[in-house]
Amino acid sequence: MITTANITMQFGSEPLFENISAKFGNGNRYGLIGANGCGKSTLMKILSGKLTPTAGNVSLAPGTK
Template identity: 50%
Template sequence: MITVSDLSLKFGGRTLYEDVNLKFTPGNCYGVIGANGAGKSTFLKLLEGKLEPTTGSISIDPNERMSSLNQDHFAFEDFTVMDTVIQGHKDFTK
């Protein structure tokens, strides 16, 4: 499970997120949607630990993992979605 508690993120004087509380529970699929520039990639960077929140915390169950693909529109264009996902899971690439 991934838990987001009281998360806030500010850049300069701009507040991007404030007091976000979420739980991503096992057995569910989640998507992040929004307009260009809304902060989707930034939110994923927070979940991955590539960015630190201004306040709050993100915890990932020790038996779970978070993975993502870089936002490169051409890197995987020759692969199906399934093949792309499988590349990110070492047990499936054996």
């Protein structure tokens, strides 16, 4: 399980997104839909650990790959 708590990502003075909290369970499939430039790829990079959010945190359950 991946859990996010109050994820915010900001580039410059404007936030790309603010205060995203979600739980992603094992064995489920999720879709991420949005307009170009709204932060979909950035959110995926944060969830994978390739980027660090400006605020908030991402936690993985033990044994999560």
